Amino acid sequence: MDKIDFKKTLDSYQAKRGVFRLVEVPPLHYLMIDGHGDPNTSPAFAEAIETLYPIAYKLKFASKQGLGRDYVVPPLEGLWWADDMDAFSNRDKSQWDWTLLLLVPDWIDQAMVDAAVEQVAAKDPPARLGDVRFDLLDEGLCVQTLHIGSFDDEGPVLQKLHEEFIPSQGLRPIGHHHEIYFSDFRRTAPDKLRTLLRQPVAQASSTD
Structure with a gap:
């Protein structure tokens, strides 16, 4: 049985450091949990991660055993925003606000997700199990790049992305800032972190 690694097979997971790339991201299904506050200190953030992964692994095993389709559990992802976007530039x-995401293969349906949640609930259920939802994210046209280093060093890359590259392509940002964590930030040194940075975009109007 071949084991699919979506980091290698999905074009939307491909990015290079120092290169801004336009990519059409297809609609994808995710396990999702919403939250608010500093990810370094918010208990809800850690609880969200501790809730998503048990469900993801139940789905992986159900897919392998029941459907004969095995895969590597995809990397953690996050959507980030704030009512006052200055909170990003000043790192407040x-x-x-955030939504943590784990990609679910397109052959897995709601019934399989419900069954996985029930299995996780049956033994030592994680704190935020009732907050998980299975939903579609349709980002469409996006710009993305690979950042290597601390999350707090993303600022210059994002500034160049928003103030130089996006306007130069006749585009404007829409939707939420999206990060894909190729490294486990709980175990990796900050300067070694590999993070895909993504921004959904649309054509700029003549009034933009």
């Missing part, structure tokens, strides 16, 4: 993380 207490004002940040």
Whole structure:
């Protein structure tokens, strides 16, 4: 049985450091949990991660055993925004809103997700199990790049992305800032972190 690694097979997971790339991201299904506050200090953030992964692994095993389709559990992803976007530039993380995501293969349906949640609930259920939802994210046209280093060093890359590259392509940002964590930030040194940075975009109007 071949084991699919979506980091290698999905074009939307491909990015290079120092290169801004336009990519059409297809609609994808995810396990999702919403939250608010500083990810470094918010208990809800850690609880969200501790909730998503048990469900993801139940789905992986159900797919392998029941459907004969095995895969590597995809990397953790996050959507980030704030009511006042200045909270990003001044790194006021207490004002940040977020949604944590884990990609679900397109052959897995709601019934399989419900069954996986029930299995996780049956033994030592994680704190935020009732907050998980299975939903579609349709980002469409996006710009993305690979950042290597600390999350707090993303600022210059994002500034160049938003103030130089996106306007130069006749585009404007829409939707939420999206990060894909190729490294486990709980175990990796900050300067070694590999993070895909993505921004959904649309054509700029003549009034933009």
